[in-house]
Amino acid sequence: EIVLTQSPATLSLSPGERATLSCRASQSVSSYLLWYQQKVGQAPRLLIYDASNRATGIPARFSGSGSGTDFILTISSLEPEDFAVYYCQQRSVWPITFGQGTRLEIK
Protein backbone atom coordinates (compact mmCIF):
# COMPACT_ATOMS: atom_id res chain seq x y z
CA GLU A 1 0.00 0.00 0.00
CA ILE A 2 1.17 3.51 -0.79
CA VAL A 3 1.70 5.65 2.29
CA LEU A 4 1.10 9.39 1.94
CA THR A 5 2.86 11.62 4.46
CA GLN A 6 1.64 15.18 4.82
CA SER A 7 3.60 18.02 6.35
CA PRO A 8 3.37 19.98 8.44
CA ALA A 9 0.76 18.44 10.70
CA THR A 10 -0.41 21.92 11.67
CA LEU A 11 0.22 25.21 9.90
CA SER A 12 -0.53 28.50 11.65
CA LEU A 13 -0.92 31.48 9.33
CA SER A 14 -2.83 34.73 9.07
CA PRO A 15 -5.41 35.73 6.45
CA GLY A 16 -3.68 37.12 3.38
CA GLU A 17 -0.60 34.95 3.82
CA ARG A 18 0.52 32.20 1.47
CA ALA A 19 0.10 28.57 2.54
CA THR A 20 2.25 25.72 1.29
CA LEU A 21 1.20 22.16 2.18
CA SER A 22 3.23 19.09 1.28
CA CYS A 23 2.31 15.49 0.48
CA ARG A 24 4.97 12.84 -0.06
CA ALA A 25 4.21 9.35 -1.39
CA SER A 26 6.14 6.22 -0.40
CA GLN A 27 6.40 5.32 -4.09
CA SER A 28 5.56 7.06 -7.33
CA VAL A 29 1.90 7.84 -7.96
CA SER A 30 2.67 9.59 -11.25
CA SER A 31 0.26 12.56 -11.31
CA TYR A 32 -2.64 10.67 -9.69
CA LEU A 33 -2.72 12.81 -6.56
CA LEU A 34 -5.76 14.70 -5.30
CA TRP A 35 -6.38 17.27 -2.57
CA TYR A 36 -9.47 17.71 -0.42
CA GLN A 37 -10.55 20.31 2.11
CA GLN A 38 -12.61 19.36 5.15
CA LYS A 39 -14.24 21.75 7.58
CA VAL A 40 -15.51 20.72 10.99
CA GLY A 41 -18.73 18.75 10.75
CA GLN A 42 -18.67 18.66 6.97
CA ALA A 43 -17.84 16.14 4.30
CA PRO A 44 -14.59 16.56 2.37
CA ARG A 45 -14.60 18.77 -0.72
CA LEU A 46 -12.50 18.04 -3.78
CA LEU A 47 -10.06 20.87 -4.53
CA ILE A 48 -7.42 19.54 -6.91
CA TYR A 49 -7.29 16.39 -9.01
CA ASP A 50 -4.42 14.75 -10.85
CA ALA A 51 -1.87 16.96 -9.12
CA SER A 52 -2.68 20.30 -10.69
CA ASN A 53 -6.25 20.51 -11.98
CA ARG A 54 -8.72 22.60 -10.02
CA ALA A 55 -12.10 20.99 -9.47
CA THR A 56 -15.26 22.74 -10.57
CA GLY A 57 -15.94 25.92 -8.63
CA ILE A 58 -12.62 26.00 -6.78
CA PRO A 59 -11.10 29.50 -6.57
CA ALA A 60 -7.92 30.27 -8.47
CA ARG A 61 -6.01 30.94 -5.23
CA PHE A 62 -5.79 27.14 -4.84
CA SER A 63 -3.13 25.47 -6.95
CA GLY A 64 -1.40 22.12 -6.98
CA SER A 65 1.92 20.95 -8.32
CA GLY A 66 4.23 17.96 -8.34
CA SER A 67 4.57 14.50 -9.79
CA GLY A 68 6.02 11.16 -8.80
CA THR A 69 6.40 11.26 -5.03
CA ASP A 70 6.37 14.95 -4.05
CA PHE A 71 3.36 17.23 -4.26
CA ILE A 72 2.44 20.70 -3.08
CA LEU A 73 -0.87 22.43 -2.45
CA THR A 74 -0.54 26.20 -2.46
CA ILE A 75 -3.11 28.73 -1.31
CA SER A 76 -1.83 32.03 -2.62
CA SER A 77 -3.61 34.40 -0.23
CA LEU A 78 -5.57 32.91 2.64
CA GLU A 79 -9.21 33.81 3.09
CA PRO A 80 -10.96 33.27 6.45
CA GLU A 81 -12.93 30.36 4.99
CA ASP A 82 -9.73 28.49 4.03
CA PHE A 83 -8.87 27.51 7.58
CA ALA A 84 -9.65 23.80 7.64
CA VAL A 85 -8.01 20.38 7.38
CA TYR A 86 -6.50 19.36 4.04
CA TYR A 87 -5.99 15.79 2.88
CA CYS A 88 -4.14 14.34 -0.08
CA GLN A 89 -5.29 11.11 -1.75
CA GLN A 90 -3.65 8.87 -4.33
CA ARG A 91 -5.59 7.01 -6.98
CA SER A 92 -2.61 5.38 -8.69
CA VAL A 93 -2.99 1.90 -7.21
CA TRP A 94 -5.39 -0.05 -5.02
CA PRO A 95 -6.01 0.43 -2.21
CA ILE A 96 -6.77 4.12 -2.41
CA THR A 97 -4.97 5.89 0.42
CA PHE A 98 -5.21 9.27 2.10
CA GLY A 99 -2.62 11.29 3.93
CA GLN A 100 -3.10 11.96 7.62
CA GLY A 101 -4.06 15.58 7.00
CA THR A 102 -2.67 19.07 7.59
CA ARG A 103 -4.62 21.37 9.87
CA LEU A 104 -4.48 24.98 8.69
CA GLU A 105 -5.27 27.23 11.62
CA ILE A 106 -5.52 30.95 12.14
CA LYS A 107 -2.45 32.49 13.76
Added chain:
Amino acid sequence: EVQLVESGGGLIQPGGSLRLSCAASGFTVGSRYMTWVRQAPGKGLEWVSVILSDGNTYYADSVEGRFTISRDDSKNILYLQMNSLRAEDTAVYYCARGTQSTSRYDYWGQGTLVTVSS
Protein backbone atom coordinates in the same frame (compact mmCIF):
# COMPACT_ATOMS: atom_id res chain seq x y z
CA GLU B 1 -28.65 18.22 -8.92
CA VAL B 2 -26.35 15.52 -7.60
CA GLN B 3 -27.16 14.32 -4.09
CA LEU B 4 -25.96 11.47 -1.90
CA VAL B 5 -27.83 10.62 1.29
CA GLU B 6 -26.48 7.98 3.65
CA SER B 7 -28.56 6.09 6.20
CA GLY B 8 -28.40 2.99 8.34
CA GLY B 9 -25.87 4.02 10.96
CA GLY B 10 -26.37 3.55 14.67
CA LEU B 11 -25.16 1.81 17.80
CA ILE B 12 -24.26 -1.85 17.37
CA GLN B 13 -22.57 -4.37 19.63
CA PRO B 14 -19.19 -5.87 18.73
CA GLY B 15 -19.65 -8.84 16.45
CA GLY B 16 -22.88 -7.47 15.06
CA SER B 17 -23.91 -6.54 11.55
CA LEU B 18 -25.20 -3.38 9.94
CA ARG B 19 -26.09 -2.33 6.42
CA LEU B 20 -25.48 1.21 5.27
CA SER B 21 -27.32 2.72 2.34
CA CYS B 22 -26.46 5.66 0.13
CA ALA B 23 -29.35 6.96 -1.98
CA ALA B 24 -28.20 8.80 -5.05
CA SER B 25 -30.00 11.31 -7.22
CA GLY B 26 -28.99 13.35 -10.25
CA PHE B 27 -26.92 10.53 -11.75
CA THR B 28 -26.86 6.72 -11.92
CA VAL B 29 -24.66 4.83 -9.46
CA GLY B 30 -24.03 2.10 -12.00
CA SER B 31 -22.25 4.52 -14.31
CA ARG B 32 -19.68 5.67 -11.75
CA TYR B 33 -17.00 4.50 -9.38
CA MET B 34 -18.82 4.59 -6.01
CA THR B 35 -16.92 4.46 -2.76
CA TRP B 36 -17.20 4.38 1.02
CA VAL B 37 -14.75 6.39 3.11
CA ARG B 38 -14.82 6.48 6.90
CA GLN B 39 -13.54 8.82 9.57
CA ALA B 40 -13.08 7.73 13.15
CA PRO B 41 -13.83 10.42 15.75
CA GLY B 42 -11.13 13.07 15.65
CA LYS B 43 -9.12 11.16 13.06
CA GLY B 44 -8.37 11.38 9.36
CA LEU B 45 -10.02 9.87 6.31
CA GLU B 46 -9.76 6.14 5.63
CA TRP B 47 -10.81 4.63 2.33
CA VAL B 48 -12.96 1.53 2.86
CA SER B 49 -14.22 0.13 -0.43
CA VAL B 50 -15.15 0.89 -4.03
CA ILE B 51 -17.42 -0.61 -6.65
CA LEU B 52 -16.42 0.22 -10.19
CA SER B 53 -18.81 0.94 -13.04
CA ASP B 54 -18.05 -2.58 -14.38
CA GLY B 55 -19.02 -4.13 -11.03
CA ASN B 56 -15.53 -4.98 -9.80
CA THR B 57 -14.95 -4.30 -6.12
CA TYR B 58 -11.95 -3.49 -3.95
CA TYR B 59 -11.54 -3.29 -0.19
CA ALA B 60 -9.14 -1.95 2.39
CA ASP B 61 -7.24 -4.72 4.19
CA SER B 62 -8.87 -3.65 7.46
CA VAL B 63 -12.35 -4.64 6.21
CA GLU B 64 -11.61 -7.34 3.63
CA GLY B 65 -13.75 -10.41 4.31
CA ARG B 66 -16.07 -8.56 6.71
CA PHE B 67 -17.57 -5.79 4.56
CA THR B 68 -19.33 -6.10 1.20
CA ILE B 69 -20.07 -3.24 -1.16
CA SER B 70 -22.92 -3.52 -3.61
CA ARG B 71 -25.40 -1.43 -5.52
CA ASP B 72 -28.98 -1.66 -6.73
CA ASP B 73 -29.13 0.02 -10.11
CA SER B 74 -32.94 -0.10 -10.21
CA LYS B 75 -33.17 1.84 -6.94
CA ASN B 76 -30.02 3.87 -7.54
CA ILE B 77 -28.67 2.96 -4.10
CA LEU B 78 -25.18 2.02 -2.93
CA TYR B 79 -24.81 -0.34 0.03
CA LEU B 80 -22.19 -1.38 2.52
CA GLN B 81 -22.90 -4.59 4.40
CA MET B 82 -20.77 -4.65 7.52
CA ASN B 83 -20.37 -7.92 9.45
CA SER B 84 -18.27 -8.93 12.47
CA LEU B 85 -18.09 -5.32 13.56
CA ARG B 86 -15.29 -4.22 15.88
CA ALA B 87 -14.80 -1.21 18.11
CA GLU B 88 -12.26 0.13 15.63
CA ASP B 89 -14.98 0.29 12.95
CA THR B 90 -16.58 3.16 14.87
CA ALA B 91 -16.62 6.10 12.48
CA VAL B 92 -18.64 8.40 10.31
CA TYR B 93 -19.13 6.59 7.00
CA TYR B 94 -19.31 8.70 3.86
CA CYS B 95 -20.33 7.58 0.41
CA ALA B 96 -18.77 9.44 -2.47
CA ARG B 97 -19.05 9.53 -6.24
CA GLY B 98 -16.11 9.03 -8.55
CA THR B 99 -15.97 9.55 -12.26
CA GLN B 100 -16.90 6.91 -14.80
CA SER B 101 -13.38 5.51 -14.67
CA THR B 102 -11.42 7.07 -11.82
CA SER B 103 -11.41 7.48 -8.07
CA ARG B 104 -11.79 11.23 -8.26
CA TYR B 105 -14.46 11.84 -5.63
CA ASP B 106 -16.35 14.97 -6.56
CA TYR B 107 -19.56 14.54 -4.56
CA TRP B 108 -19.90 13.29 -1.00
CA GLY B 109 -22.81 12.51 1.26
CA GLN B 110 -23.19 14.04 4.71
CA GLY B 111 -22.13 10.83 6.43
CA THR B 112 -23.74 8.37 8.83
CA LEU B 113 -22.28 7.52 12.24
CA VAL B 114 -21.62 3.92 13.18
CA THR B 115 -20.77 3.25 16.82
CA VAL B 116 -19.60 -0.22 17.79
CA SER B 117 -19.81 -0.62 21.53
CA SER B 118 -21.21 -2.91 24.18
